[in-house]
Amino acid sequence: MSTCESRLFQAAVMQSWNAIVITDADLTVGGRVEIANPAFCAMTGYTLEELKGQTLKRLQGPETDRAVIDELRICLQEGRFFEGTAINYRKDGTPYTVHWSITPVRDDEGKLTHFVSIQQDISEHVRADRENRLLARALDAASDPIIITDTAKRIIFANLAFANVTGYAVNEVIGMTPALFRSGEHDEKFYAELHTSLASGNDFRATFTNRRRDGSLYHAEQSISPICDDAGRISHYVSVSKDISERVDIEHALRQAATEDTLTGLHNRRHGEQLLKEAQRRAQVQGTPLALLVCDIDHFKQINDRFGHPAGDRVLRDIAHILRHSVRSRDKVMRWGGEEFLILLEDCPQAAAVELAERIRLRVAAHRDAQVGACTVSFGLALRKPGETTDALFARADAALYEAKRNGRNRLSLA
Template identity: 50%
Template sequence: MNRIDLLEAAVAHSYNAIVITDANLEDDGPHIEYCNPAFCEMTGYALAELIGRSPRILQGPDTDPQVLARLRACLRSNTPFQGSAINYRKDGTPYHVEWNISPVRGADGVVTHFVSVQQDISTRLEAERDRRLLANALNVANDPILITDRAARIVFVNQAFERLTGYDAADALGQTPAILRSGEHDSGFYEGLWSALERGEGFRATFTNRRKNGELFHVEQSIAAVRDDQQRITHYVSIATDISEYVQRQRRLHELAHRDKLTGLLNRRAGEAELQLRYAEACVDGTVFALIIGDIDHFKQINDRHGHPVGDRVLVRTARLLSERFRRDDAVIRWGGEEFMVILPNTRIAVARQLADRIREGMRTLGDDDAGAVSMSLGVGQWQQDESIAGLIHRVDKALYSAKALGRDRVVVADGDDEDENRARADEV
């Protein structure tokens, strides 16, 4: 096969539509002298219907006149042209075509023909429109949407995501969702997430995340894998619902249910739950815990002589003192009326006695402008093996009553809690 035959075969079998016209721009020219089968298939015309005709037969009402004007200007100046417009097939259906037109010069340098390589880009434009429509739809969605690739790099965030997190698209793209991590979830939480996704399962959970400015927020988040035609995972899409207000409301309700309204300390219901927790821990792993029960001395007289507002003020100041004097893990409870309880985890009787003495001494400095000096009597006890919660409370209550009977403003250790014996046991451990 010689070069000319090879060239003709290549053009005839080209995927792109190719049409060659003469260079006559007068009248209705130029005129088609050659077109390949791909051009006939794209336009719906047979070869015989095209030869000698002007490509203008493909133009219609939606063909952009500005594009045509630019095309004619390029043809008249013998310069290459590139552009796209709407053309029409023989049956009248429109299609989007992309042109690349070049002048062909003879040996003398004079333009004799124009060769145009064309491609129907309708499908591509429709896909691009669909993508834009999808992106617009995602952007106007009220819920934050995040899409990552297989390696968890962020490839898309919508405007709701930007508003909620404070990260705009420029900040987020190329990053991983780890930029939102708050530190509120342990490693097991994220291990469970990735384990589910790698199994091809969706993952749904409540996330506590952190905004760009450092503030925490809460979302109910669903994450799912996106697969290609071969069922290979290509992306992950996450849709979240901001539940921060709901979480805050639930926390406030929890506080109301578990906090004493006047003092802000745990109420009796919450205290009983804390006792159950420490008791269960002690029964399972053998840890010890101690209990302090304190009662403000002569509190009824304060109320009777000075009124309940003064009594309430004394209660609030006592609660503040207790909160300041005990450790983070200790549970301080308003047990009832003027009676307070402190649960001391992992604490033996000797340390509990010292802490109770600190409270008693602190109460001496509390005072009140109306009520005057205020004191507290306290009972202290350590949980004993096989002892019930009720049994422990009973022993400490008895110690408290003994402190009052002995003149108040003192600490009494419960029966059965020998401080020296316990100290010796602690030293052995």
């Protein structure tokens, strides 16, 4: 990573509106704080100096849910993503409800080195107070991009921060309308709601995707308010915005990390469980068939033991690629754990599911890894029964998989 990129990521962390704390991966002492951004320090009441080298156990208290902490501990020990909600305590002893996610960080060799936790105080009163303070700062801070227009929407003022964000010189935008910055990302309904709100004397707040002078897009959290003269008539409009492109990019990356298996790029188990429940509900409402394929790489432990984990990871990626490119565009492929995969087939009768499983089985068998050679997979297939739960459906498919294993592997077994 270049120095410029490093500074950018550091700024993104330190300026993030979300609370971020980074600890080492030494779980023998609970993970010691190395970095905590200002938002985290503000949320907890501790200074960075007070947090550095300490564990976050100090935030726990009598109302902290022990089951959540136990689940957290297991996830950290296994190097897995964690997300949860619990009651923590500030330095002054006051409780607050926090929702947080923790992502393990590994070096180039795959060794676990740190944990990154992104946290949000979701206490109602604290959140409302924070939103009010943020709004006040946004309206008052001259460093935020600000433009003022007349009632014909012509820009009569733009500050330097606005020029810096958009790439336009101030004298280039004077006399123009904000349509100059339209990106094409918003539909006419969006702008109709904006005009209706302002014409009624109400504020309009939204996240805008705007276009800079060079054609690039940026995301702005924007508040537009009417200004009235002494007679109470609208005379101008003021727009105060904040460039949140970095935050949007980070949130997008975090959403992707929360739903995607990092090794294979497939849906991860947590997201897969949600997809399975949604598919089950659709099948129940629509009365369409729902098939579930459980796939397991044969003798995978021997591959890891004989050729090493890098070779095992390569085999996992290759087979995931075969699975993803063998199914229909609407089908969902998930890495369920280890060498086990799930394929969710909506509106798919048994014959078509069997044909797909056989096609995948043959493609995997035909694939050759330069180091490992040929691999095979076994399948268990189950079709949802009326009224059947997702857990019961998976249990039958999983039992069919083990039947295929017992019968010699490299085959499909039907539940």
